[in-house]
Amino acid sequence: MLMCRELAGIASDYIDGELSTGRRLSVQMHLMMCRHCRSFIGNLRASTELLRGHSSARVEPAVIDRINHRVTEALSHRPETPDPDPDPDPDKDR
């Protein structure tokens, strides 16, 4: 029988659909009987969704300005043909 503490430990896996079928069923069984855990799961899910709508990855305008400045400068020295050296290619070590 799944206890509340154990459920709290795997709550994110449940929310994200990352549990095995057996595990998921035991969470669902527990949730049917335990209103505290229903509250917890609901609140954890709401907390997670807050981040989706939030500008959690906000960057200071000054940082963007500094990058734009460097990019503008570098663009003015950009060669007409690509550098034959393919590095860095982040796809190559996939």
Next chain:
Amino acid sequence: MTVNAHPNLDESRLVEALKRGEQAAFTEAVSTYTAGMLAVARYYVDPANAEEIVQDCWVTVIDAVRRFEGRSGLKTWLHRIVANRCKNLLRTSHREITTDFTERLEPELESRFKTSGRWATPPKLRFDESADVLLENGALSDCLDKHLGHLPENQRSALILYEAHQHKSDDVCNILDVSASNLRVMLHRARQKIFLMVETFQETGEC
């Protein structure tokens, strides 16, 4: 993040403009993608060095984007460039990233259970209203900013890439160089902290 009805179409137009070296395209790309790139860099290096690395990456991108083939999305490609640059730096400086992945529960939450494993201090309020309603409270939004800033860098990066930038788990694992199980722990620990923060805020109005 820009939300639009045809993100792939817009992205391919952006990529073509970047390949042509159009200034406006770079301005748009920098404003759209820098936040995620900084989150990646801050996972690997000190915040002070993260900005410089992201700047260097953008300069690299000016040339490298001409070889971008679209096998991954532009966002994932940019995030990998940052991750690869950071990993190369770490290899030369031997800086190691240490994290405790053994505990799935935050101590503050752990202390709310009895030894039997049942709740001793269960959640008092339900706050699963829509996120939009909660965020209309500007004070809560500020509080969220503050707490995100206080998360350990690895948890913060994982949370931002997974939630705010909506990367798939596989991509986050690849970019941050963590196993799937460790990513699960980082996300869960970070979410618990946000949950505890919202709970305190709802109960007391304090951040």
